[in-house]
Amino acid sequence: MSAIPSGGAEVAAEVAAATPIRPPQKQRSRFTADTVTGWLFSAPAIILIACFIILPFILAFYFSFTNERLLSPPGRETQWIGFDNYARVFNNPRFWTALTNNITFSIVVVPLQTFFALFLAILVNQKLRGVVVFRTIFFIPITVVMAASAVIWVVLLNPQGLINAFFEIITFGNFSPDWLGDPAYAMAGIIMVSIWASVGFQMVILLAALQDVPESLYEAARLDGANNWQQFRNVTLPGIRNPLLFVLTITTILAFRLFDQVWIMPDRPGGPLDATRTLMVDIVDTGLNQQAVGRGSALSVIFLFIVLAVTIVQRRLVKQEGEIK
Amino acid sequence: MSAATKGAPAGQGATLQEANASIRRQHIRHYAVAYGVLILLALFFIFPIAFMIAGSFKADTSVIADSGSLKAFIPEPFVGLENYQQAAERGNFWTSFRNSAIISAGIVFGGLLINSLFGYALARVPFRGKGLLLLIVVALIIVPFETLAVPLLLIMAELGWTDTLHAQIIPFLAQPLYIFLFYSFFLGIPRELEEAAKIDGAGAATTFFRIAAPLAKPAYAAAGILMFLASWGQYLWPVMVTRSVDARPLPMGIAEFQGLPPRDWGDIMAYAAMMVIPLLIVFIIFQRQFVRGVATSGLKG
Numbered sequence: 001m002s003a004i005p006s007g008g009a010e011v012a013a014e015v016a017a018a019t020p021i022r023p024p025q026k027q028r029s030r031f032t033a034d035t036v037t038g039w040l041f042s043a044p045a046i047i048l049i050a051c052f053i054i055l056p057f058i059l060a061f062y063f064s065f066t067n068e069r070l071l072s073p074p075g076r077e078t079q080w081i082g083f084d085n086y087a088r089v090f091n092n093p094r095f096w097t098a099l100t101n102n103i104t105f106s107i108v109v110v111p112l113q114t115f116f117a118l119f120l121a122i123l124v125n126q127k128l129r130g131v132v133v134f135r136t137i138f139f140i141p142i143t144v145v146m147a148a149s150a151v152i153w154v155v156l157l158n159p160q161g162l163i164n165a166f167f168e169i170i171t172f173g174n175f176s177p178d179w180l181g182d183p184a185y186a187m188a189g190i191i192m193v194s195i196w197a198s199v200g201f202q203m204v205i206l207l208a209a210l211q212d213v214p215e216s217l218y219e220a221a222r223l224d225g226a227n228n229w230q231q232f233r234n235v236t237l238p239g240i241r242n243p244l245l246f247v248l249t250i251t252t253i254l255a256f257r258l259f260d261q262v263w264i265m266p267d268r269p270g271g272p273l274d275a276t277r278t279l280m281v282d283i284v285d286t287g288l289n290q291q292a293v294g295r296g297s298a299l300s301v302i303f304l305f306i307v308l309a310v311t312i313v314q315r316r317l318v319k320q321e322g323e324i325k
Numbered sequence: 326m327s328a329a330t331k332g333a334p335a336g337q338g339a340t341l342q343e344a345n346a347s348i349r350r351q352h353i354r355h356y357a358v359a360y361g362v363l364i365l366l367a368l369f370f371i372f373p374i375a376f377m378i379a380g381s382f383k384a385d386t387s388v389i390a391d392s393g394s395l396k397a398f399i400p401e402p403f404v405g406l407e408n409y410q411q412a413a414e415r416g417n418f419w420t421s422f423r424n425s426a427i428i429s430a431g432i433v434f435g436g437l438l439i440n441s442l443f444g445y446a447l448a449r450v451p452f453r454g455k456g457l458l459l460l461i462v463v464a465l466i467i468v469p470f471e472t473l474a475v476p477l478l479l480i481m482a483e484l485g486w487t488d489t490l491h492a493q494i495i496p497f498l499a500q501p502l503y504i505f506l507f508y509s510f511f512l513g514i515p516r517e518l519e520e521a522a523k524i525d526g527a528g529a530a531t532t533f534f535r536i537a538a539p540l541a542k543p544a545y546a547a548a549g550i551l552m553f554l555a556s557w558g559q560y561l562w563p564v565m566v567t568r569s570v571d572a573r574p575l576p577m578g579i580a581e582f583q584g585l586p587p588r589d590w591g592d593i594m595a596y597a598a599m600m601v602i603p604l605l606i607v608f609i610i611f612q613r614q615f616v617r618g619v620a621t622s623g624l625k626g
Contacts, residue, residue: 037529038452045443046458048499052477053465059476070479120366128359136612137367140374142619143608145558147576148597151583152373155380155392155590162376165393196373201619208620257471260560264580280471280561287475288565296475304472311467 060304063297070291085298095299097274098282104187105194105278106255113195114247117202122236124203125210135207139200146197150264153193154180157265163192180266183275190261190276198254202247209243210236242318249314253307259284279303372398377601380594381408388590408595415585416596417570421578424490425557428574431494432556433549439498441545444507445533449519459508465501471561478565488568497556503548506621510544511537543617550618557604575600 064085068078089095124135141149156162157179164176179189217235226234237244259280263269269285270277283303287296375398380388382400385408391397412418446452447459477496478487486492518540522532538545560576567573573581579596608615 033529034450035452038446038450038455041442041446041450041529041533042458044439045499045504048439048495049462049465049501052480052496052499053468053473053501056473056476056480057468059479060472063476063479068479070482123359123363123366126359128356128363131363134363134367135616136609137370139612139616139619140370140605140608142554143604143615144374144601145576145579145604147558147560147580148600149373151579151593151597152377154583155388155594156373156376158389158392160389160393162372162392162397196370200370204616204620253469257469259471260576263560263564264583283471283475284561284565287478293475293479300472300475304469307469307472308467 060297060300063294064301066294068293068297070287070293081294085295086302088295089298089302094274094277095282098270098277098279101187101274101276102256102258102278105191105258106252108191109194109255110248110251112191113199113251114202114244116195117199117247118206118244120199120203121206121210125207135203138203141197142200144197146260147264149193149197150261153189153196154265157189157192163189181272183273186266186272186275190258190265193261193265194258202251205243205247206240209240213239245314245317249310252310256303256306256310279306374601374605377594377597380591381598383408383591383594385589385591388594404591408589408591409599411589411592412582412596412599415592416578416582417573418578418596418599420570421573421575422599424572425574425576427490428493428559429553429556431490432497433552435494435498436500436503436552437545437549440500440503440548441507441538441541442533443499444504445511445537447504447508448511449516449537450529462501462504462508466505468501474561474565481566487566488572490572492566493559493562493572493574500552503552506548507541507544510541514540546614547618547621550615551621554619 065080065082066078067081067084069076072078120138124131124138158164159176159178159181163179167175177185179185213236217239218231221231221235256278257280258278262276262278262281263284266272266276270281279299279302283296283299286292286299290296376392379398379400382403382405383391384402384404387402391399443462447455447462481487481492514537518536519532522536527535558576559574560580563572563574563577567577579593579600582596583593
């Protein structure tokens, strides 16, 4: 399977180019039959996409300019309030706390997890007896539901738990924080669970990419006297460039979607003292708990633009490579 | 190597053997390091699961008390299945399990049918408007569900679907990513069989179900596994749309059970174990398909 870069317009253009266009004259006799078939096969998906993706997508933009509420008291009319929701969001320090937390989380997790995943992928790509067993083990956390992982790690991260036992050994008893209770360490605790739970996913993608690099390139490099590091630097890295960019993008997007762990693990969602409050916590808190659908929608739109920005940056990088070629 | 040693004159034999021995030592050292690193990493990935399993058989108070030492991995004092019974009764495990099973089955089977039909139509059936539909599908792939959640919640409230199982199934049936996955898979398989079937007078539905769909088994496996993992683990949406125990799937169930006083950690670990272990067994049996399915998502994503 060829690597197709993620991201809308570029794929769309490729796909459109690849779509076979049948000359209409040839098809005239079957044209109506094919049209009926085409629309019949497409109808269920089109109706569902219209109702549950396109409609809420449009409503998200529309509501973000109104004071819509989840359960309106009788007689209350929804009003158009312009950019008020956005102004309130941007003037709310808790929004900036949440955004900062997401950014902190991604700055730590994206490089760390990608590097770790690449390391694991290279390890299990070796020709060693029994290496598949290790690949399976590294992948196991993917099959553990995040909510269950979060609950297990609450115990592991408790002040007298295994994680602190480990840190006490390597620091001779000088380091044993209350991970989930101390605002200074809560995000670090969340980061540990997140990496444990999802690094296997990135590993598998990078492993597939590593296996796609032709062996002949390595042979040629060895003939030229390249050592292991030079082979990695000049053959492996360029060979897995696009999958690596894809992994970086998806990990960044997943970092902005951070929700399950921070909702479940601290004593209250996003706690302690908003130390793990993320944009998603903000969205659910606003849209559901405060029933402020208008402001929740404004947050959702902001969230969309962040995700789009990340995707566009990745696409730019992928394009650059195309130009070099 | 050994052939060279044997064939060498007696005088050079000693040095060659020494060289061989040193290469072998190097190899052994290399293997020792590689396996050492692999085993350490394996321990890192396994220990939370071992901890959960041991804890699920332990007296409740010992789970936290032993949590800082290697005793954490020894199920003592052993209480048999008591924690499992408690998790089932106090935690309403089976209600949530049933809900999760219905939701995942609905999404996987319904989603496979709906998305593959659309993907097939886009790849194979020449019909008016298809180019635009394809563009829309591809553009929608990047819209994250998180953006839609709040307005979707209002739609659910308007439809009276709040706190139901179908509110957790129907919105997730049609998914642009899987439509695109099927579309590109169907594009890649040869047309001849389908065209032969058409000439034999088979209708479009017969051609799809008898010929095309069976050829696309790998796509169905990959999409099915991804749909299952995503729906089985979904937490955000149930938090928003469910209110009562009757509609709660497992991830909600365990989160609620964890917050339910008294916090009996043995019971909570048993709840987690019941959630995790069946899937773990399925994964170990079908791990090749799982890994391939997830890798596909990466390349197509």
